[in-house]
Amino acid sequence: MKVEALFYEKFKDRVHCFLCPHNCVIEEGGFGKCNVRIHERGKLFTINYGEITSGALEPIEKKPLHYFKPHSYIFSVGSFGCNFTCDFCQNYTISQFRAKSEFISKKDLMETAVKLKNNIGIAFTYNEPAIWYEYVYDCARLLKEKKPHLKVVLVTNGYINEEPLDKLLHYIDAMNIDLKSFNDRYYKNLCGGSLKPVLKTIEKAAGVCHVEITTLLVSEKNDDLKEVESISKFLSSIDNNIPLHLSRYFPRYKFKNPPTDINFMKEAEAVGRKYLNRVVLGNIY
Numbered sequence: 001m002k003v004e005a006l007f008y009e010k011f012k013d014r015v016h017c018f019l020c021p022h023n024c025v026i027e028e029g030g031f032g033k034c035n036v037r038i039h040e041r042g043k044l045f046t047i048n049y050g051e052i053t054s055g056a057l058e059p060i061e062k063k064p065l066h067y068f069k070p071h072s073y074i075f076s077v078g079s080f081g082c083n084f085t086c087d088f089c090q091n092y093t094i095s096q097f098r099a100k101s102e103f104i105s106k107k108d109l110m111e112t113a114v115k116l117k118n119n120i121g122i123a124f125t126y127n128e129p130a131i132w133y134e135y136v137y138d139c140a141r142l143l144k145e146k147k148p149h150l151k152v153v154l155v156t157n158g159y160i161n162e163e164p165l166d167k168l169l170h171y172i173d174a175m176n177i178d179l180k181s182f183n184d185r186y187y188k189n190l191c192g193g194s195l196k197p198v199l200k201t202i203e204k205a206a207g208v209c210h211v212e213i214t215t216l217l218v219s220e221k222n223d224d225l226k227e228v229e230s231i232s233k234f235l236s237s238i239d240n241n242i243p244l245h246l247s248r249y250f251p252r253y254k255f256k257n258p259p260t261d262i263n264f265m266k267e268a269e270a271v272g273r274k275y276l277n278r279v280v281l282g283n284i285y
């Protein structure tokens with residue numbers, strides 16, 4: 001469903017979107033980098049409001065969140081679109097393409113979450129929730145107003161500007177944030193983004209809700225112990241109890257490099273543990 005977007009302003013005959021750090025300036029008829037925001041006659045619209053491409057009741061550990069309501073299940077939903085273009089994206093069919101979707105109103109989504117047995121809440125995941133903002137915000141707010149016992153979780157790349165993040169954080173209980181690398185060139189060349197805004201999101205979110213971090217260690221790209229050390233040091237400077245998930249890469253989308261070496265994964269875990277109390281290896285078995 002197409003609805004008017006939040007966080008934009010008209011700028012001569014163009015619009016300036018300031019939802020995420022791309023800060024796109026968009027010509028009439030054009031889309032922003034995320035491919036879900038379009039400029040039409042002086043207004044910015046989002047086209048993925050309420051559009052669900054996948055939904056499932058899943059273990060919270062799959063998000064991955066290992067230290068937030070362990071052994072529980074959460075209703076997980078996603079749409080399409082992303083503000084990154086990672087060459088190794090594990091969900092590229094919905095992040096990089098407009099996948100088939102079904103509209104579900106915020107009320108229906110909440111009612112589904114309430115009806116599901118053993119469900120602790122809603123996780124916005126699979127594609128990037130930051131650029132699904134209007135729907136995520138509306139649903140999170142409704143859930144917290146009507147069913148405050150239910151939890152709201154975001155699984156995100158953290159690439160969002162401060163003002164929208166602050167507004168949304170009021171309604172968020174937990175986040176898993178990707179910290180893909182500690183190298184700005186990696187973000188630029190492989191993901192089409194930049195490092196600093198992600199670090200800012202982590203710092204801000206960690207002060208407000210439960211936060212866990214995921215780093216995908218991609219063979220021959222960031223399978224570097226120095227980089228793992230930089231990430232771990234940064235997280236420990238915020239709080240050494242922040243869990244770090246070091247996730248093993250497998251070839252996907254445009255990337256054909258071999259899977260990350262298991263021995264390297266174990267060495268990376270040992271480096272992480274020098275600075276952090278909770279380091280978890282993912283995609284190992």
Ligand code: SF4
Pocket residue numbers: 017018019020021022023024031032033034035036037083131
């Ligand atoms: S949300 Fe989309 S349109 Fe807006 S700045 Fe980010 S990439 Fe550009």
